[in-house]
Amino acid sequence: DGGITQSPKYLFRKEGQNVTLSCEQNLNHDAMYWYRQDPGQGLRLIYYSQIVNDFQKGDIAEGYSVSREKKESFPLTVTSAQKNPTAFYLCASTRTGPNTGELFFGEGSRLTVL
């Protein structure tokens, strides 16, 4: 079945460590996104990518980095510069084209900083 796979589902990190969250999709979607979810704040956009080898900062990119070397993959690195990284991270994808809009989400990765 087509879909988006995020891993790991749960991750614990010590302060000062970088961690990378994986996101893979087999939907043949061009656009991919990373959102951060905190209680009561909805989803906030971290980075997005419309095509391979190109990506743009979202609303809260500081302390995060991404790459898009393959269409199927859009990993997110949470760096030690991110001051409050404990959150639920969601990867999503969508077809490009005028206002297609529907996002397909992975199951999420919950990061906890110890």
Added chain:
Amino acid sequence: AQSVTQLGSHVSVSEGALVLLRCNYSSSVPPYLFWYVQYPNQGLQLLLKYTSAATLVKGINGFEAEFKKSETSFHLTKPSAHMSDAAEYFCAVIHSGGYQKVTFGTGTKLQVIP
């Protein structure tokens, strides 16, 4: 810029009662609006979307929403709540301007009381 406001971070209904979750939008152009549902520790799933074809939109699991331009609203309803409807619901709007940026509301948690 487009935005959405969800009124009520928590809503409780009795099983079998009407579900009404409120969403108001702000947009300088005709919006594309969405409702998503999220079960605990999972990603979001599309319930329904409005793309100007019809003002009353039917979605999955018996949910529907009506686009009311005069009230700038897109409220989500279901005639009879089931226990399985307990989840968090997000209203979202897509930005115009060439890429698929979606802005989410802060979410409404629905509790269904037996």
